[in-house]
Amino acid sequence: MLKRVGLLVVMWFAGMVGVFAQADTEDSLISSSPKYLLLDKGLQFRITTAINSMYNFDFATAERDFAVLAHQYPNHPLPEFLVALGYWWRIEVDVSNEKYDEIFVKYLDRAIEKAEAMFDADESNKEAAFFLAASYGFQSRLYSERKSWTKAAWAGRNALKYMDLSRGEEEFNPELLLGDALFNYFSVWIPDNYPLLKPVMALFPKGSKELGLQQLEQVANNAFYTRVEAQYFLFRLYASEEKEPFKALQISEYLHHKFPNNPYFHRSYARHLYTVGRWIEAVEESEQILERIDSNTFGYESNSGRYAAFYLAQFNERMGNREEAKRFYLRTLSFGEESESQESGYYLYSLVQLGKMASEDGQKDLAKDYFKKVKKYAKRKHPAHKEAREFIKKNKL
Numbered sequence: 001m002l003k004r005v006g007l008l009v010v011m012w013f014a015g016m017v018g019v020f021a022q023a024d025t026e027d028s029l030i031s032s033s034p035k036y037l038l039l040d041k042g043l044q045f046r047i048t049t050a051i052n053s054m055y056n057f058d059f060a061t062a063e064r065d066f067a068v069l070a071h072q073y074p075n076h077p078l079p080e081f082l083v084a085l086g087y088w089w090r091i092e093v094d095v096s097n098e099k100y101d102e103i104f105v106k107y108l109d110r111a112i113e114k115a116e117a118m119f120d121a122d123e124s125n126k127e128a129a130f131f132l133a134a135s136y137g138f139q140s141r142l143y144s145e146r147k148s149w150t151k152a153a154w155a156g157r158n159a160l161k162y163m164d165l166s167r168g169e170e171e172f173n174p175e176l177l178l179g180d181a182l183f184n185y186f187s188v189w190i191p192d193n194y195p196l197l198k199p200v201m202a203l204f205p206k207g208s209k210e211l212g213l214q215q216l217e218q219v220a221n222n223a224f225y226t227r228v229e230a231q232y233f234l235f236r237l238y239a240s241e242e243k244e245p246f247k248a249l250q251i252s253e254y255l256h257h258k259f260p261n262n263p264y265f266h267r268s269y270a271r272h273l274y275t276v277g278r279w280i281e282a283v284e285e286s287e288q289i290l291e292r293i294d295s296n297t298f299g300y301e302s303n304s305g306r307y308a309a310f311y312l313a314q315f316n317e318r319m320g321n322r323e324e325a326k327r328f329y330l331r332t333l334s335f336g337e338e339s340e341s342q343e344s345g346y347y348l349y350s351l352v353q354l355g356k357m358a359s360e361d362g363q364k365d366l367a368k369d370y371f372k373k374v375k376k377y378a379k380r381k382h383p384a385h386k387e388a389r390e391f392i393k394k395n396k397l
Helices: 002-017 041-055 059-072 079-090 101-121 128-145 150-164 170-193 195-199 209-222 227-240 244-259 261-278 279-294 302-318 322-338 346-360 365-375 383-395
Strands: none
Touching: 041 059, 041 079, 041 383, 059 346, 079 128, 101 128, 101 346, 128 150, 150 170, 170 209, 170 227, 227 244, 227 261, 244 261, 244 279, 244 346, 279 302, 302 346, 322 346, 346 365, 346 383, 365 383
């Protein structure tokens, strides 16, 4: 776990610099032929629809437009990088699924090859360095997820090197600021949460969590290419680390309404509604998630189902609908087993609640089976493990 976090530091600090997102404003169609393609306002306007389609999981539409871009700019890394980004979001929905790994890496390799050619021709080319930092960073991110530590470290070092070389172009600042923001936040967060990594973090400059959050807000409000990724990190940090659930909800609500077919944003929105106690809306979104899973909507799978089924189980239990609650707890278990997420909180607490219900119904053997699974999959310090032990002792199971 600590190895993984250490390598994720590299990924966070360098890899997300080049993530692309959509713009909400319509810039002028007239290009002033800037030095770098990334700064071409006319191009930004033309590809906004394609990037929006990508984030909305309409990859076919997005990739048709990216193919046109590849025809127009055959020697530029931008088209390959955008296609790779689309595959990353396919992975992001369920990072345990390795189905898209090979093609994701292939497109990043193509982007790297073209960016290296640009860089070799002119080592002052900030755009080439920008794409090299982003591409190597994404590779590091994937390899760390796959526990390929050597590959992750090598890619991460390259990402850091090119991130530094990409600095110095004033107009890139809104995009590059994402890397600075993540560095500032996590350079403090990592040693606070993983003391064994303090010697590693001592090699980096001192950061500031407060400044990191401020910079993320700046990127979320002002950047073109890195806007959505900044919003993604913001709602995750506000939800888990900063304990500001209403801020997390505000951002995830915007992203879900902007990209209603993105399953990651959809389940995050449902989760934040549940967290702040907006039960009716949480139920509506959770039911829609399950409907999309049942109708085989692309991108909606067991991970999202585990979230939605648990919220529906909790709601029905609060409303006194025991049978419905039981049905959705069982469905949470099914989704958890399908995605091999038996150690997740929703899976474990579903086992606890089902065990209690079985005990109340006089089904002692069934209750024992549920609690045995809790003790099997949960670490002893996990609250669900403690709750199971106490219930077993109190009820003499």
